[in-house]
Amino acid sequence: MTVFVLGGAQTDFARNFAKEGRGILEMFAEVVPAALADAGVSAADVGVAHVGNLAAELFTGQAQLGGLLVAAVPELDGVPSTRHEAACASGSTAVLAACADLESGRYDLALVVGVELMRNTDGQRAAEHLGSAAWAGHEAVDAKFPWPALFADVATAYDARYGLDPAHLGLFAEHAFACAARNPLAQARDWKFPDGAFGPDDELNPVIEGSLRKQDCGRITDGAAAVLLASPAFAERLGGDFPRVAGFGHRTAHIGLTEKLSTGGEYLFPQLRGAVVDAYRRADVAGPDALDVVELHDCFTITGLVALEHLGIAPPGDGGRFIADGGLDTAGINPSGGLLGLGHPVGATGVRMLHDAARQVTGTAGETQVEGARTALTLNVGGSFTTVVTTIVTR
Numbered sequence: 001m002t003v004f005v006l007g008g009a010q011t012d013f014a015r016n017f018a019k020e021g022r023g024i025l026e027m028f029a030e031v032v033p034a035a036l037a038d039a040g041v042s043a044a045d046v047g048v049a050h051v052g053n054l055a056a057e058l059f060t061g062q063a064q065l066g067g068l069l070v071a072a073v074p075e076l077d078g079v080p081s082t083r084h085e086a087a088c089a090s091g092s093t094a095v096l097a098a099c100a101d102l103e104s105g106r107y108d109l110a111l112v113v114g115v116e117l118m119r120n121t122d123g124q125r126a127a128e129h130l131g132s133a134a135w136a137g138h139e140a141v142d143a144k145f146p147w148p149a150l151f152a153d154v155a156t157a158y159d160a161r162y163g164l165d166p167a168h169l170g171l172f173a174e175h176a177f178a179c180a181a182r183n184p185l186a187q188a189r190d191w192k193f194p195d196g197a198f199g200p201d202d203e204l205n206p207v208i209e210g211s212l213r214k215q216d217c218g219r220i221t222d223g224a225a226a227v228l229l230a231s232p233a234f235a236e237r238l239g240g241d242f243p244r245v246a247g248f249g250h251r252t253a254h255i256g257l258t259e260k261l262s263t264g265g266e267y268l269f270p271q272l273r274g275a276v277v278d279a280y281r282r283a284d285v286a287g288p289d290a291l292d293v294v295e296l297h298d299c300f301t302i303t304g305l306v307a308l309e310h311l312g313i314a315p316p317g318d319g320g321r322f323i324a325d326g327g328l329d330t331a332g333i334n335p336s337g338g339l340l341g342l343g344h345p346v347g348a349t350g351v352r353m354l355h356d357a358a359r360q361v362t363g364t365a366g367e368t369q370v371e372g373a374r375t376a377l378t379l380n381v382g383g384s385f386t387t388v389v390t391t392i393v394t395r
Helices: 024-039 056-060 067-073 090-102 122-135 146-162 164-179 230-238 257-261 270-283 301-311 319-324 346-361
Strands: 002-008 048-052 080-085 109-116 207-209 223-230 243-254 293-298 377-383 387-394
Touching: 002 024, 002 090, 002 230, 002 346, 024 067, 024 109, 024 243, 048 067, 048 090, 048 346, 048 377, 056 109, 056 122, 067 080, 067 346, 080 090, 090 223, 090 243, 090 346, 090 377, 090 387, 109 346, 122 146, 146 257, 146 301, 164 301, 164 319, 207 257, 223 230, 223 346, 243 270, 270 301, 270 387, 293 301, 293 346, 301 319, 301 377, 346 377, 346 387
Parallel strands: 048 080, 048 109, 293 377
Antiparallel strands: 002 223, 002 243, 109 223, 243 387, 377 387
């Protein structure tokens, strides 16, 4: 696989676009020119565009986002575009489609944009909209907050198999927010937490669903991210030393969490492990020891712990011990702050991860930079580990 990341951009994930009187159109109009400038290309160079988004119809009533992209950036008029939806992995599936376009030889430069506007309604309504990515009418039917309820079920299943210490989840959250404090675009960069905020204090850290507490759960976020991906020929013409998408993994399982958990085997989620192994193989990477940075999906703390084990960073059942021993820092896990700290505008997350991975391996990640990073992995999950997409970026 030879696709190059020329550059990209993201919006400030702390912003509430609805309160500013702005929406998806304005997100496109802001992030795309910034990404083009960072990549050193013009809109006229773009051969194809891909947009990642989960639920614009539910949150804003707006579909046909490819046309909205042209409305925001008129110079893209005539450029073919496709919108991709795979729950929280929507952005990464847009990235893979763009990579396929470039590898096929149809186009030499692709624009990928991920976008989600979610703070224009109250938290309960937002949770209901996001619940559309679960199995409607079959799971989390009586839950007030569908996704915290489903990932609480993941925590229960993990506990039954291995034993789960909630303190390890608290440590994962503390790491996320500490990293976010160094990221000038993070939603939680200015948040302050009193002593006890990551423990079992029902006032400071109330239970949301099941065993999951407030700090275990990602927040509703507005935001967009964009990257420019190029063929080898186009990148060579520019003459730069660009990071390369060296490999990927992409698998999809049954939409129902119960059905996924019933598969058995060495790993809790075989499809998650399969996508990881596919990426290692395609990128010719021996395994997690070859990674300098990992941007993994931590919409909930339990998601992050499970991901660590399926990446092979910790053996199954030992993710909590790895966290307690300080492994998150030494392994370069989510220096951006991850979804918990940086924020999770659903359709933008996979694109943002790729952008951050490229910045890390080029040494341009600023305050979040992992020293000497040359190889980075992204792991983006849609639904209850239903859609899994991994990429490996090298330089």
